[in-house]
Amino acid sequence: MIMNNFKFEEIKAYTKNEATEKAPFQIIKDATQAWKNAGKPITGNSLKEFMAEYLEKNTKFAAGIGCMITVDAGQADTRERPYSIENVKTDGKRKFTKVIELINPETNEILGKCFGTKDDAEKEAKKLYTEKDYKGDIIAVIKHEVTEGEPLAFKVTYTPSKNAKEGTYVAFGVEA
Numbered sequence: 001m002i003m004n005n006f007k008f009e010e011i012k013a014y015t016k017n018e019a020t021e022k023a024p025f026q027i028i029k030d031a032t033q034a035w036k037n038a039g040k041p042i043t044g045n046s047l048k049e050f051m052a053e054y055l056e057k058n059t060k061f062a063a064g065i066g067c068m069i070t071v072d073a074g075q076a077d078t079r080e081r082p083y084s085i086e087n088v089k090t091d092g093k094r095k096f097t098k099v100i101e102l103i104n105p106e107t108n109e110i111l112g113k114c115f116g117t118k119d120d121a122e123k124e125a126k127k128l129y130t131e132k133d134y135k136g137d138i139i140a141v142i143k144h145e146v147t148e149g150e151p152l153a154f155k156v157t158y159t160p161s162k163n164a165k166e167g168t169y170v171a172f173g174v175e176a
């Protein structure tokens with residue numbers, strides 16, 4: 001008996017555990033060896049027939065559980081420090097100026113900036129309500145912003161190990 005209500009999904013992941021977590025249902029069995037013994041069907045009806053027979057034999061088409069095939073095993077990134085840091089140099093000194101940011105506390109949206117005093121920031125906040133019809137709360141946060149020189153301090157680049165690669169896994173089963 002071949003049922004056609006099962007689903008299968010190709011998953012790209014670095015490890016089998018990562019692929020299992022990404023699967024749309026709980027993986028209870030590894031079908032890789034049986035898939036290899038069946039001649040590694042890749043597409044079409046032969047793959048669907050293999051999956052249906054395997055699910056019928058191992059899960060009885062129970063909802064919410066499935067199996068996984070490792071088509072091409074991935075290799076996890078094993079570097080302890082998978083990054084490189086490049087400092088950004090500035091011409092001369094950086095000059096900082098105090099700025100008061102007016103922020104919507106619900107969305108963290110910056111509504112305005114004031115480079116003056118606290119009183120100037122209060123006036124800007126009042127203008128938001130009277131002139132721009134703002135209808136919400138505002139918090140004022142004091143920060144220092146770079147006004148002269150390079151505001152960028154450094155760049156961090158992700159650098160995986162040379163052997164790291166994503167693998168291909170196929171999860172199949174009956175969704176709950």
